[in-house]
Amino acid sequence: MPGHMNVLLAEAGVPYDMIYDMDDINDSFATTDVALVIGANDVVNPEALTDKSSPIYGMPILNAYKAHQVFVIKRGTGVGYSGVQNPLFFQKNCTMVFGDAQAVLSKMVEAVKSLGGS
Numbered sequence: 001m002p003g004h005m006n007v008l009l010a011e012a013g014v015p016y017d018m019i020y021d022m023d024d025i026n027d028s029f030a031t032t033d034v035a036l037v038i039g040a041n042d043v044v045n046p047e048a049l050t051d052k053s054s055p056i057y058g059m060p061i062l063n064a065y066k067a068h069q070v071f072v073i074k075r076g077t078g079v080g081y082s083g084v085q086n087p088l089f090f091q092k093n094c095t096m097v098f099g100d101a102q103a104v105l106s107k108m109v110e111a112v113k114s115l116g117g118s
Contacts, residue, residue: 006019022060022062025062026063029062029063029065029066029067030066032066032067032068033067034071035064035067035069035070035071036073037070037071037072037073038072038101038105039075039101040062040080041080041081041082041084041086042056042059042080042081042082043061044061044062044065045061045080045082045088046063046065046086046087047084047086048060048061049061055082055083056082056084065088065094068093069095070091070095071094071095071097071108072089072094073098073099073101073104073105075099077096077098
């Protein structure tokens, strides 16, 4: 995660050894089957890399948009802290799933288990 996100993850009780440094993980998204984004806007916005007129241009992001399939769980269609719309949400490889993250994730886990996994 970007450095500022490490603090939020630590506050949420995520063990530090489960957190990857962005520089170590970003290239892996191009060969990732599924990326799951929960409640994020700006830290996965590819506009930060491409649109020089954007207020987030140059901000480090996770390259989730490069994954084969991206699922984004959000409560609604609102923009992030920067106020910038995220074009990832409209890419063909992105599926938006609206609702409470915990409830949505529980249903996703149930659906995967019903496919024959354990």
